[in-house]
Amino acid sequence: MMIIKSAEFVKSAVNPSHYPPAILPEIAFAGRSNVGKSSLINTLVNRKRLVKTGSTPGRTQLINFFLINDEFSFVDLPGYGYAKVPVSVKKKWGPMVETYLSTRITLKGVVLIMDIRRTPGHEELNFIDWLRHFSIPSILILTKADKLSKTKQAKQHISISNYLSADKDDLILFSAKSRQGKDAVWNAVEEAINAERG
Numbered sequence: 001m002m003i004i005k006s007a008e009f010v011k012s013a014v015n016p017s018h019y020p021p022a023i024l025p026e027i028a029f030a031g032r033s034n035v036g037k038s039s040l041i042n043t044l045v046n047r048k049r050l051v052k053t054g055s056t057p058g059r060t061q062l063i064n065f066f067l068i069n070d071e072f073s074f075v076d077l078p079g080y081g082y083a084k085v086p087v088s089v090k091k092k093w094g095p096m097v098e099t100y101l102s103t104r105i106t107l108k109g110v111v112l113i114m115d116i117r118r119t120p121g122h123e124e125l126n127f128i129d130w131l132r133h134f135s136i137p138s139i140l141i142l143t144k145a146d147k148l149s150k151t152k153q154a155k156q157h158i159s160i161s162n163y164l165s166a167d168k169d170d171l172i173l174f175s176a177k178s179r180q181g182k183d184a185v186w187n188a189v190e191e192a193i194n195a196e197r198g
Helices: 037-044 087-103 122-133 150-163 182-194
Strands: 007-013 026-031 063-068 072-076 107-115 138-143 171-173
Touching (some): 026 037, 026 182, 037 107, 037 138, 087 107, 087 122, 107 182, 138 150, 138 182, 150 171, 171 182
Parallel strands (some): 026 072, 107 138
Antiparallel strands (some): 007 063
């Protein structure tokens, strides 16, 4: 289990000239707006407010870099699929995130976060295909597990894994509230950091 000694915000970026130097391994976090991305990152690093959790979905419109233990970085990508975000912002989102994902040599994997209560949409399917296309390892997480009973959790777990054509064991159930799945997420993250990318 990862022991967090330090976690600090480094900088926000829109394009590669703003990224921090590509030296340390990076794990990026992606997901729809309001899916619990900030809460997941905060829970992993044992901080209440390292990543600001916005009550207004669609707040993160930049790529945010965080240095963890001076050893690796977490990269918070802007949430997608939120209706109230202006079209101009939506248009920028694709190229901004795609540029980061396809050009960042230190990127070791992407954590894709989905709400267990909802069936993923075509955005998630496209995103997973896109990661496969670029041979970027993905870590699939179903958040807000505490909102469902154990029976419903199990049912949704199977239904979502079928929908995504993913192995059920590759979908980690997570709850920021109960911390369910925290160790499993860390194990997957550490594995990705230590793996050699194709």
